[in-house]
Amino acid sequence: MNWTSVGIFGLAATLVVGAVVTGERVITRQDRTDRVTVIYWEKWTGSEGEEMRKVVNAFNESQDRIFVKYLSISGIDSKTRLAIAGGNPPDVAGIWGDQVVQFADANALTDLTELANDKGLDENYYIPAYWDGYVYKDKVWALPSTPAAIALHARPDLLPPEVATPETFPKTFEALDALVEKISVQGPNGSLKLAGFLPSNPGWWNWAWGYYFGGQLITGDKVTIDTPENLRAFRWIAKYTKKFGSQEVQSFQGGFGNFASPQDPFMSGKVAAEQNGVWKANYINVYKPGLEWFAVPMPYPADRPDLKGRSNLSQDVLCIPRGAKHVKEAFEFLSFVQKQDVMEGLCSAHGKNSPLAKVSEKFFDTHPNKYIRLFDQLARSPGAFNIPKVGVFPQISNEMNVAFQEVNSEQKTPERALADAQQRAEIIWSTYRKQVLAQ
Amino acid sequence: MKKDLRIGLLFALPWILGFIIFLAYPVLASLYYSFTNFSILREPSYVGADNYAELASDTVFHKALINTLIYAVGAVPLSTVVAIGLAMLLNTKVKGMSYYRTIFFLPSLVPMVALGTLFLWIFNGDYGLLNEGIRAANLEPPNWLGDPAWSKSTLMLISMWGCGQAMVIYLAGLQNVPVSLYEAADLDGAKLGKKIWNVTLPMLSPVILFNVVMGIIGALQVFAVPYVMFPGGAPARSTYFIASYLFDNAFQYQRMGYASAVGWVMFIITLVLTLLALKMSDRHVHYETE
Numbered sequence: 250m251n252w253t254s255v256g257i258f259g260l261a262a263t264l265v266v267g268a269v270v271t272g273e274r275v276i277t278r279q280d281r282t283d284r285v286t287v288i289y290w291e292k293w294t295g296s297e298g299e300e301m302r303k304v305v306n307a308f309n310e311s312q313d314r315i316f317v318k319y320l321s322i323s324g325i326d327s328k329t330r331l332a333i334a335g336g337n338p339p340d341v342a343g344i345w346g347d348q349v350v351q352f353a354d355a356n357a358l359t360d361l362t363e364l365a366n367d368k369g370l371d372e373n374y375y376i377p378a379y380w381d382g383y384v385y386k387d388k389v390w391a392l393p394s395t396p397a398a399i400a401l402h403a404r405p406d407l408l409p410p411e412v413a414t415p416e417t418f419p420k421t422f423e424a425l426d427a428l429v430e431k432i433s434v435q436g437p438n439g440s441l442k443l444a445g446f447l448p449s450n451p452g453w454w455n456w457a458w459g460y461y462f463g464g465q466l467i468t469g470d471k472v473t474i475d476t477p478e479n480l481r482a483f484r485w486i487a488k489y490t491k492k493f494g495s496q497e498v499q500s501f502q503g504g505f506g507n508f509a510s511p512q513d514p515f516m517s518g519k520v521a522a523e524q525n526g527v528w529k530a531n532y533i534n535v536y537k538p539g540l541e542w543f544a545v546p547m548p549y550p551a552d553r554p555d556l557k558g559r560s561n562l563s564q565d566v567l568c569i570p571r572g573a574k575h576v577k578e579a580f581e582f583l584s585f586v587q588k589q590d591v592m593e594g595l596c597s598a599h600g601k602n603s604p605l606a607k608v609s610e611k612f613f614d615t616h617p618n619k620y621i622r623l624f625d626q627l628a629r630s631p632g633a634f635n636i637p638k639v640g641v642f643p644q645i646s647n648e649m650n651v652a653f654q655e656v657n658s659e660q661k662t663p664e665r666a667l668a669d670a671q672q673r674a675e676i677i678w679s680t681y682r683k684q685v686l687a688q
Numbered sequence: 689m690k691k692d693l694r695i696g697l698l699f700a701l702p703w704i705l706g707f708i709i710f711l712a713y714p715v716l717a718s719l720y721y722s723f724t725n726f727s728i729l730r731e732p733s734y735v736g737a738d739n740y741a742e743l744a745s746d747t748v749f750h751k752a753l754i755n756t757l758i759y760a761v762g763a764v765p766l767s768t769v770v771a772i773g774l775a776m777l778l779n780t781k782v783k784g785m786s787y788y789r790t791i792f793f794l795p796s797l798v799p800m801v802a803l804g805t806l807f808l809w810i811f812n813g814d815y816g817l818l819n820e821g822i823r824a825a826n827l828e829p830p831n832w833l834g835d836p837a838w839s840k841s842t843l844m845l846i847s848m849w850g851c852g853q854a855m856v857i858y859l860a861g862l863q864n865v866p867v868s869l870y871e872a873a874d875l876d877g878a879k880l881g882k883k884i885w886n887v888t889l890p891m892l893s894p895v896i897l898f899n900v901v902m903g904i905i906g907a908l909q910v911f912a913v914p915y916v917m918f919p920g921g922a923p924a925r926s927t928y929f930i931a932s933y934l935f936d937n938a939f940q941y942q943r944m945g946y947a948s949a950v951g952w953v954m955f956i957i958t959l960v961l962t963l964l965a966l967k968m969s970d971r972h973v974h975y976e977t978e
Binding site for chain 2: 326327330331333334351355356357397437496499500501502503558571641643644647650651654655657659660673684685688
């Protein structure tokens with residue numbers, strides 16, 4: 250062993266360590282030396298990712314100063330947070346709308362208020378309920394990529410003719426329950442063959458049921474999970490478990506295929522009606538083309554006609570992480586996406602409605618979802634609602650999921666499940682206020 | 689001598705650096721963070737023992753801890769019995785034994801996420817392969833994935849899939865048992881059961897101890913398969929384990945300080961259980977040199 254060998258070995262070790270430490274900066278920032286490179290991380294893969302890539306390509310071709318480098322990233326929320334903490338975040342991150350408040354509270358986002366105002370991207374440019382999702386503590390933290398609204402989807406071939414149209418389909422929860430009773434099919438041993446409707450399918454918005462009965466999860470700065478309205482919603486859920494049998498429902502749902510497959514319970518005819526988003530049409534068009542279906546607003550309690558037309562909104566948003574190297578250039582890209590023609594093209598390709606206040610007739614006429622006008626109306630309705638604006642929404646949503654599953658599996662009564670969720674959520678909210686908001 | 693030391697240290701330098709940067713520092717840092725309120729994106733602020741006090745009254749932590757301990761109590765003995773049984777079978781003199789050994793070891797090489805996805809199909813309550821078999825025997829199958837009463841048992845059964853590693857170690861242990869002991873037992877008229885109980889298991893006891901300790905540590909850290917198969921610990925947190933709670937706090941709720949406290953409590957529990965196993969082994973483990 251001579252010193253030359255030791256020297257070579259030491260040099261190699263230094264290079265390896267150096268590459269690990271600085272690799273990200275060295276590699277990703279030098280794609281185009283003739284333009285400012287904006288790094289854009291997006292959660293989408295598959296066809297949705299490809300549609301966004303087309304928008305990125307269009308932006309790159311529309312000017313010669315900025316080059317947006319588009320990267321599809323799994324687990325984008327945690328990776329973006331870690332990248333921010335590490336001081337090397339992307340310039341644009343495509344996160345979920347329900348994370349905006351959490352990110353803003355964590356000091357993870359760039360305030361876009363001034364930049365947005367300069368471009369005329371204000372509350373008049375967007376549908377009010379969607380705009381509400383970008384603003385927190387009077388500041389703009391994100392802008393939309395694509396939004397969504399939720400409605401009840403039904404299959405006329407599985408319904409009695411007298412209710413098999415959007416006009417004649419039940420409008421209230423009571424009428425829906427009666428229909429479900431009438432059309433659901435159980436085998437001799439109680440096993441479910443067809444469910445008219447199941448509150449647990451697809452199970453993505455268990456937090457929102459109370460809102461359809463007039464409840465809220467957070468009122469002012471108080472957790473209000475165990476209010477009479479939310480309790481009424483959970484008693485309604487428990488009725489379904491009791492009607493079909495907890496084991497039967499669990500076993501039946503165990504056989505549901507993935508929503509992005511022909512085995513999806515709605516597409517395969519296991520459920521006649523389900524709550525789902527505007528994007529459902531796209532999946533039907535791909536996995537079960539020709540399937541007859543229609544969409545109607547979610548039902549309301551017969552004694553609460555004021556709750557007619559409620560719809561929970563969700564959206565995918567674009568934000569600029571704190572510490573981004575090219576904020577102005579990144580916002581150039583964000584504002585490009587907000588152009589009416591670009592936004593309508595993207596939303597149409599994703600099978601979603603537009604978040605913009607102004608929508609062209611062409612968008613409605615050429616949209617793959619034949620009920621797109623309904624979703625647009627629902628988003629504009631005073632009954633449209635977003636997630637509660639608290640940074641602990643992920644935890645509260647988890648507590649609501651657990652409460653839902655406890656009721657659905659008859660482990661707890663609705664009263665007990667909501668009381669436990671309330672207690673947990675109060676502790677979580679109080680700790681968050683003390684540890685995060687007070688900072 | 690000094691020159692040799694320098695060269696030796698130089699060669700060991702990559703490992704030493706890796707150990708300090710990627711293990712020692714994070715371990716010590718997590719101990720510090722466990723006494724802070726730390727969201728990754730803000731500077732940590734010292735909160736004393738608040739995180740540990742919160743853990744003491746955190747019902748979800750208690751639920752996750754109980755789930756983890758139940759899982760460990762079920763999975764470790766089950767995997768041990770299965771691994772020893774397989775090792776004994778694979779220690780017999782049968783033609784093509786090396787192929788059998790490879791076949792039984794292969795499943796433990798399957799990545800955890802792929803394993804979780806595979807078992808989602810096998811254990812599906814409606815059309816899963818397992819329930820099809822149970823129905824064929826005219827029995828009413830359980831809902832393995834959807835029923836909180838069965839979900840942990842499902843994971844315990846799945847844990848057997850990865851017992852190939854332990855099986856290989858048991859097999860090596862079995863091949864070290866002196867044949868003379870079996871011959872002596874034969875002379876005493878011992879049957880198979882007596883030979884296993886009085887010869888094989890005592891001679892294998894140091895290996896069993898090693899595998900059980902490793903099994904306990906692994907079971908207390910169970911994460912990937914339940915995370916893939918039971919999102920959010922569904923149904924009703926019946927499969928919510930400590931590692932999942934730690935992950936959620938660190939990467940979903942941005943509570944890295946609290947997650948660090950969870951990690952340290954888990955470390956202490958693991959240490960206590962390991963020491964307990966070692967203490968209990970004094971009377972039951974026989975070393976060849978004794």
